Amino acid sequence: MTLNDFDLVLFGGSGDLAMRKLLPAMYARDRAKDLPASARIICVGRHDCTTEAFLASVNTTSKPHIADTALDAAVWQRFCQRIHYVALDATDPASYTALATAMRDDPALTRVYYLATPPTLFATICLNLAACQLATPNSRVVLEKPLGRDLKSARQIIADVGSVFAESQIFRIDHYLGKEAVQNLLALRFGNVLFEPLWRREWISDVQITIAEELGVGNRTGYYDTSGALRDMLQNHLLQLLCIVAMEPPTMITPDAVRDEKLKVLRSLKKFTPATLSQNVVRGQYRAGHVNGVAVPGYRKEPGANPESRTETFVAVRAEIDTWRWAGVPFYLRTGKRMADQLAEIVVRFKSIPHSIFAQSTGSFLPNSLVIRLQPDEGLHLNLMAKTPGDSMRLKPVDLEMDFHETFKSPRMDAYERLLLDVLRGQLTLFMRSDELEAAWEWVEPILDHWDQEESDPFPYTAGTWGPAAASALIGRDGLQWREET
Numbered sequence: 029m030t031l032n033d034f035d036l037v038l039f040g041g042s043g044d045l046a047m048r049k050l051l052p053a054m055y056a057r058d059r060a061k062d063l064p065a066s067a068r069i070i071c072v073g074r075h076d077c078t079t080e081a082f083l084a085s086v087n088t089t090s091k092p093h094i095a096d097t098a099l100d101a102a103v104w105q106r107f108c109q110r111i112h113y114v115a116l117d118a119t120d121p122a123s124y125t126a127l128a129t130a131m132r133d134d135p136a137l138t139r140v141y142y143l144a145t146p147p148t149l150f151a152t153i154c155l156n157l158a159a160c161q162l163a164t165p166n167s168r169v170v171l172e173k174p175l176g177r178d179l180k181s182a183r184q185i186i187a188d189v190g191s192v193f194a195e196s197q198i199f200r201i202d203h204y205l206g207k208e209a210v211q212n213l214l215a216l217r218f219g220n221v222l223f224e225p226l227w228r229r230e231w232i233s234d235v236q237i238t239i240a241e242e243l244g245v246g247n248r249t250g251y252y253d254t255s256g257a258l259r260d261m262l263q264n265h266l267l268q269l270l271c272i273v274a275m276e277p278p279t280m281i282t283p284d285a286v287r288d289e290k291l292k293v294l295r296s297l298k299k300f301t302p303a304t305l306s307q308n309v310v311r312g313q314y315r316a317g318h319v320n321g322v323a324v325p326g327y328r329k330e331p332g333a334n335p336e337s338r339t340e341t342f343v344a345v346r347a348e349i350d351t352w353r354w355a356g357v358p359f360y361l362r363t364g365k366r367m368a369d370q371l372a373e374i375v376v377r378f379k380s381i382p383h384s385i386f387a388q389s390t391g392s393f394l395p396n397s398l399v400i401r402l403q404p405d406e407g408l409h410l411n412l413m414a415k416t417p418g419d420s421m422r423l424k425p426v427d428l429e430m431d432f433h434e435t436f437k438s439p440r441m442d443a444y445e446r447l448l449l450d451v452l453r454g455q456l457t458l459f460m461r462s463d464e465l466e467a468a469w470e471w472v473e474p475i476l477d478h479w480d481q482e483e484s485d486p487f488p489y490t491a492g493t494w495g496p497a498a499a500s501a502l503i504g505r506d507g508l509q510w511r512e513e514t
């Protein structure tokens with residue numbers, strides 16, 4: 029689909045996200061010849077500098093995030109010509125005049141305001157855009173997470189942004205929904221007849237969703253210390269993955285049909301009470317250790333960190349969904365920084381066979397499982413039982429493996445490439461609706477309240493491990509183990 033000509037305005041245009049992800053994603057789409065010839069990217073930042081000076085920093089800061097094999101001097105030159113820089117104080121309405129001057133005043137163009145800023149600025153920016161007549165009917169606004177820090181602040185953002193833009197103009201981004209393997213999960217569930225009859229409590233014993241990172245918080249302690257793993261990852265990425273795994277088949281792949289089903293899942297999550305919380309939620313914080321053989325400091329010793337910080341860098345939750353399909357099936361969600369491996373995966377474990385016709389000595393039985401790998405390698409693993417060759421009837425678990433890179437040799441699209449294209453096309457399916465956002469905050473809020481009142485610190489865990497022992501105990505109480513422990 030050819031894109032309409034556009035002005036894309038990046039607030040936070042000199043920030044980390046713009047440099048690492050957004051500009052490289054737009055470059056990739058330029059190289060793929062998706063961008064109209066006169067489409068422009070207007071980067072907005074607080075610092076006073078010229079477009080030339082800004083481009084020099086794009087060259088040194090953003091360009092290294094593009095693979096050498098994707099760099100093409102002519103495309104890079106064309107891409108740089110699209111970029112303009114505007115210095116602007118987001119809180120000062122007068123300074124939006126410079127932005128108005130830099131933008132093209134043509135109602136036939138698409139205007140996109142991408143707010144890669146702290147959420148405390150979302151309302152101010154939108155209200156100032158409206159005051160300067162920049163929030164036009166041909167405009168869209170993209171909001172980066174975190175969308176608030178609790179239910180109250182999220183509701184305030186929804187109301188303030190909603191007073192300027194219609195819901196159909198608001199794109200609340202969760203980059204996990206743009207990942208190839210997440211898209212493939214939709215294809216797997218709803219493009220095959222095989223899984224759907226089994227995709228329910230009668231046949232599934234439990235589901236594990238893990239996003240583990242080897243990285244620490246790096247230079248983001250300022251943001252992270254006020255956020256923590258629950259707000260940074262669980263409230264959004266992990267819950268969105270859970271929605272895709274658990275939702276009922278939407279009638280069509282249209283924005284509201286998909287989002288209605290996701291919303292039902294979020295609203296059906298069993299609410300925590302103070303009594304159930306301590307059994308079902310574990311938080312941890314990394315201490316010094318080794319990751320890939322390299323010594324790394326503990327969270328409290330990271331540059332800029334509060335030496336007494338109680339911010340969690342790990343969280344594990346046992347969730348349940350109160351529906352006919354899922355009643356009683358535990359969903360274990362887990363994420364952490366400085367863990368033993370860098371991976372994101374969904375493990376669906378099926379129940380054991382109801383009756384074995386084989387003698388005890390026929391091998392090691394494992395229930396079937398389906399592993400959907402999101403990263404680092406994207407693929408599917410279906411664990412089945414098979415007979416080992418030979419005279420005796422010995423069974424052994426085998427792995428049916430599908431590697432997306434091997435199967436589809438076509439070039440990959442980064443999540444931000446796909447999502448930016450969707451914004452430019454006006455396609456909302458992969459973006460969160462306001463009621464989804466509220467439902468997600470409503471569910472996590474009792475956890476936040478409980479932690480606020482709790483006297484104790486998060487459980488310590490050594491960097492380079494799979495998190496605190498309490499996380500193994502959480503799943504162990506159900507007689508289960510995390511996948512890497514089996």
Ligand code: BG6
Nearest residue numbers: 173203239241260261265372403
């Ligand atoms: C971001 C979080 O949303 O997702 C980061 O703010 C985290 O803390 C990142 O590192 C993980 O994303 P990915 O795509 O690298 O798994």
